[in-house]
């Protein structure tokens with residue numbers, strides 16, 4: 066599949082409001098495990114840590130993180146998602162073109178709308194952590210390797226909380242795609258110490274189609 070066709074897939078999902086991945090509340094696994102990262106601000110102790118959410122959609126996890134006092138950066142293909150996100154936060158964004166992406170900003174929040182591969186570390190700025198929920202699992206196998214390499218460079222291998230699904234890929238074509246522990250290691254073990262913080266069975270199975278497990282990984286940068 067060509068890359069622009071993959072983008073079209075997601076644009077259509079947002080246009081048709083087929084967003085079954087969008088949760089009605091903050092993700093319980095984020096709430097349970099985020100403190101494990103024990104974040105210290107990179108720049109100054111007086112400034113709150115900045116958390117990057119790749120492929121963020123309009124997740125309510127952003128409202129939860131803001132309420133905990135974190136600053137937010139995100140990247141998302143769909144402007145529909147981000148217009149909705151700012152409405153849900155009751156914020157009016159300033160919107161500017163920045164290179165090949167569009168920058169939506171308000172106090173403590175920067176979202177880059179466009180292809181994540183067009184977001185550079187200069188555009189993004191410093192981040193203290195990455196929270197990947199339904200980003201790695203949203204991407205087909207050929208793109209995942211490029212994505213993880215880009216994410217490592219983009220964030221200067223910031224600590225990461227990664228949530229992903231594992232199930233029998235022959236029973237469902239994806240997305241979301243199944244990501245095994247071996248695959249997480251292939252992508253990240255050269256740069257991170259990997260800890261599996263927890264694994265939970267998905268209630269009712271993946272989209273009601275097959276049994277699935279949700280895994281939470283803590284990626285701690287190697288010195």
Ligand SMILES: C[S@@+](CC[C@H](N)C(=O)[O-])C[C@H]1O[C@@H](n2cnc3c(N)ncnc32)[C@H](O)[C@@H]1O
Nearest residue numbers: 075086120121122124141142180181198199203
């Ligand atoms: C499965 S959704 C997850 C959204 C969000 N993380 C959540 O938990 O609700 C994947 C998101 O990735 C976005 N996306 C897909 N490819 C992208 C790309 N190349 N660059 C930026 N965003 C992308 C889609 O538009 C979609 O909103």
